[in-house]
Amino acid sequence: MSEARSAPAPGIDVERESVTADELAELGVDLADHPGSTAADFKRYPVLSEGGWYVVVKHQPTLTTVDKRKWTLLGPVKLVSEGLHFS
Amino acid sequence: MTDNGETRIRDLSDAEFHARYSCDRYTATVLSNRMRYIVEHMCTNLLHHAFSGILRDWYDFAATISGPKSTNYSMSTVSNSLVLFSGAMEHAVRNAVEEFGIDKLRQGDVLMVNDPYRAGNHVNDICFIRPVFHDGEIVTFVALRAHQLDMGGVVPAGFSAVKKDVYENGLVIPPMLIYRDDEPIDHGFHLIFDNARYAALLLPDMITIYQNLLLGERLMRESIERYGVEAWLGGIRYSVDVPAESMAEAIAAIPDGVYTGGDLVDADGIDDTREYEIKVTITKIGSHMELDFSGTSEQARTSINCGMFDTLTAVGIALKYMLDPTTPFNSGVYRNVDVVVPPGTLIGATPPDGAVFIYWEASQPVLLSVFRALQAAVGEDAVAGDYGSLSIHNGHGVTEDGTPWVTVAQCGGEHGPWGATKHGDADSYNAIYLANNLDPATEAIESDLPIVVLRKEYVIDSAGIGYHRGGAAALRDSMFLTPANHTSSPVHTKRSSGTGVVGGGDGRPGAVWLLPAEHYDVAERKDLVPLEDPEVYRTSTPISGLLDPETKAPDPEKGEYFWFGTQPLWRTQPRDVFRYITNGGGGWGNPLEREPERVLRDVRDEYFSIEAAARDFGVVISGDPHTDPEGLVVDEEATRRRRADLLTRQA
Numbered sequence: 001m002s003e004a005r006s007a008p009a010p011g012i013d014v015e016r017e018s019v020t021a022d023e024l025a026e027l028g029v030d031l032a033d034h035p036g037s038t039a040a041d042f043k044r045y046p047v048l049s050e051g052g053w054y055v056v057v058k059h060q061p062t063l064t065t066v067d068k069r070k071w072t073l074l075g076p077v078k079l080v081s082e083g084l085h086f087s
Numbered sequence: 088m089t090d091n092g093e094t095r096i097r098d099l100s101d102a103e104f105h106a107r108y109s110c111d112r113y114t115a116t117v118l119s120n121r122m123r124y125i126v127e128h129m130c131t132n133l134l135h136h137a138f139s140g141i142l143r144d145w146y147d148f149a150a151t152i153s154g155p156k157s158t159n160y161s162m163s164t165v166s167n168s169l170v171l172f173s174g175a176m177e178h179a180v181r182n183a184v185e186e187f188g189i190d191k192l193r194q195g196d197v198l199m200v201n202d203p204y205r206a207g208n209h210v211n212d213i214c215f216i217r218p219v220f221h222d223g224e225i226v227t228f229v230a231l232r233a234h235q236l237d238m239g240g241v242v243p244a245g246f247s248a249v250k251k252d253v254y255e256n257g258l259v260i261p262p263m264l265i266y267r268d269d270e271p272i273d274h275g276f277h278l279i280f281d282n283a284r285y286a287a288l289l290l291p292d293m294i295t296i297y298q299n300l301l302l303g304e305r306l307m308r309e310s311i312e313r314y315g316v317e318a319w320l321g322g323i324r325y326s327v328d329v330p331a332e333s334m335a336e337a338i339a340a341i342p343d344g345v346y347t348g349g350d351l352v353d354a355d356g357i358d359d360t361r362e363y364e365i366k367v368t369i370t371k372i373g374s375h376m377e378l379d380f381s382g383t384s385e386q387a388r389t390s391i392n393c394g395m396f397d398t399l400t401a402v403g404i405a406l407k408y409m410l411d412p413t414t415p416f417n418s419g420v421y422r423n424v425d426v427v428v429p430p431g432t433l434i435g436a437t438p439p440d441g442a443v444f445i446y447w448e449a450s451q452p453v454l455l456s457v458f459r460a461l462q463a464a465v466g467e468d469a470v471a472g473d474y475g476s477l478s479i480h481n482g483h484g485v486t487e488d489g490t491p492w493v494t495v496a497q498c499g500g501e502h503g504p505w506g507a508t509k510h511g512d513a514d515s516y517n518a519i520y521l522a523n524n525l526d527p528a529t530e531a532i533e534s535d536l537p538i539v540v541l542r543k544e545y546v547i548d549s550a551g552i553g554y555h556r557g558g559a560a561a562l563r564d565s566m567f568l569t570p571a572n573h574t575s576s577p578v579h580t581k582r583s584s585g586t587g588v589v590g591g592g593d594g595r596p597g598a599v600w601l602l603p604a605e606h607y608d609v610a611e612r613k614d615l616v617p618l619e620d621p622e623v624y625r626t627s628t629p630i631s632g633l634l635d636p637e638t639k640a641p642d643p644e645k646g647e648y649f650w651f652g653t654q655p656l657w658r659t660q661p662r663d664v665f666r667y668i669t670n671g672g673g674g675w676g677n678p679l680e681r682e683p684e685r686v687l688r689d690v691r692d693e694y695f696s697i698e699a700a701a702r703d704f705g706v707v708i709s710g711d712p713h714t715d716p717e718g719l720v721v722d723e724e725a726t727r728r729r730r731a732d733l734l735t736r737q738a
């Protein structure tokens with residue numbers, strides 16, 4: 001039987017990284033195509049979707065993906081055996 | 088036109104269709120159907136020839152077809168078997184083949200992998216993958232994931248909410264060969280059978296699985312020979328594109344906006360001071376959707392977590408249920424859907440501490456969270472919650488002659504009610520929304536194991552009320568004839584999982600007890616353990632639920648929470664009984680609009696009592712449903728007055 005009052009375990013967020021105007025320019029993004037937007041409206045973060053893990057840069061107000069790159073097979077997961085050198 | 092400027096598939100000219108899919112429309116349809124036939128044929132064959140109960144009686148497996156590397160291992164086809172496997176299989180195939188090395192594969196190989204972090208699900212679910220070659224090139228992968236009765240770890244058969252890390256959890260197999268040149272690889276089998284219990288059952292099951300991979304391969308080769316390899320590959324692309332387009336259109340049809348939902352899991356196996364919360368924020372713009380699970384609780388300290396691919400499965404299935412139920416499920420469902428999963432959470436566990444075993448207890452709440460978030464977007468298409476948790480039971484012992492026995496998911500709360508929809512009342516005895524299993528037959532349980540299934544019935548007044556009612560909770564009493572050890576994992580009894588929608592009511596939360604023979608001996612009394620006798624509950628050992636602390640009877644409103652983890656292993660003596668009551672399913676729509684004759688039928692069938700009919704539905708009924716069920720009568724005038732009164736209060 002519960003003696004103590006229970007509370008939810010702390011939450012964890014996925015960080016959405018800021019993207020600079022220079023980075024957007026390197027990605028070929030023309031801010032003129034997103035009227036009223038600045039670089040602050042774009043964020044970079046990992047997503048799971050069809051095909052596996054990607055790191056995307058999205059225009060947050062419209063969810064338009066301006067860059068999508070395949071990430072590692074397991075995304076943020078680090079295996080227990082990762083980093084060992086077997087040979 | 089689709090939103091990416093492409094012509095819809097149905098609007099393609101014959102030439103355009105051929106250019107995209109390397110065959111005509113008719114052939115693409117035939118091949119798409121043929122792929123579904125192949126995986127169903129494999130599954131039927133496995134069902135008929137499996138030895139262990141978890142495959143033979145539970146249907147705990149799934150078969151899939153994936154394209155070659157050039158398609159990014161696009162998963163065109165999944166079988167109509169265990170849904171929990173479906174979404175993760177795309178990634179299991181890709182990750183296993185890529186890590187092993189696609190150039191190292193050759194005809195006659197079978198790869199296996201069971202790592203939850205690489206392939207989803209849990210370690211007992213080994214995914215067997217066979218490359219199918221044509222003219223020396225891999226053109227397809229056929230895969231069969233099937234639950235193995237045991238994969239080592241601290242609990243026989245593995246089902247436990249108290250295992251603390253990957254080391255206690257069981258054997259982890261990275262992508263490795265189990266067959267080469269169609270010959271078994273001894274060290275692969277030794278790896279398993281030197282770590283796993285019940286090898287006598289596992290080995291013939293694995294040989295059967297291998298044979299079914301060969302069956303799938305043979306049927307594919309026949310298709311490729313008949314239609315050509317380009318048409319076959321076009322058929323894979325077509326099979327994936329159809330649900331992708333259909334889902335995109337379904338997403339576009341709901342209002343743009345931000346929708347939130349969530350669910351709570353009672354506790355892990357360490358203590359009951361921590362609940363685990365799932366949060367989802369769904370942003371829908373145009374035909375795209377992003378589901379962000381930020382804010383979800385950090386991973387549990389025991390094996391109630393799921394991996395990220397399991398979360399992805401739950402999202403895809405939830406969207407199919409709510410938005411696009413008419414096209415097949417495959418990897419195309421996710422084309423316009425991005426899922427953001429925080430690592431190190433209950434639904435995105437990471438090794439070595441984030442143990443994953445009873446993973447559906449985390450991923451099923453993901454599905455319910457999506458249901459809750461989107462009910463505002465879909466209106467009357469909302470789907471009420473189901474019983475939500477398998478409350479899985481796992482027991483083991485030895486018979487008098489020393490033969491070990493194990494029961495897996497046969498004597499807990501594994502089957503129960505669904506929630507209602509706009510289409511009608513919910514069924515009351517199914518697998519959770521994220522599964523599609525059979526229910527082990529009582530005869531099979533009692534003939535294989537020293538167990539007597541005493542009761543398997545519905546619980547009155549447990550279903551969510553509504554214009555369409557939810558399914559009733561299921562009650563199961565099981566008596567164990569030899570001394571035994573049990574793990575019991577009911578992790579969702581604190582609050583209802585069966586959320587009502589469109590004005591419907593919630594289902595009642597369930598509970599679990601151990602009823603010792605020393606207080607009520609079924610054999611001695613020659614009668615079932617009563618349902619309502621206060622003495623039965625007072626002398627019980629509560630395992631989980633909201634119960635009155637004095638009487639130990641269910642009290643969902645004011646009861647205190649009893650935690651399943653007070654004993655990592657529940658020990659029983661001969662003729663002790665476990666009683667499981669599942670959560671009830673949610674209702675759909677206003678109960679005061681339910682036709683009185685339908686309420687009368689519910690009372691006759693003891694889904695609801697006469698008291699509940701009057702209290703919750705405003706239908707006044709006289710008679711005795713137990714002794715004269717066909718003599719029940721609706722008092723129409725009293726019903727009119729009662730409903731008018733309730734409608735005034737409702738307003």
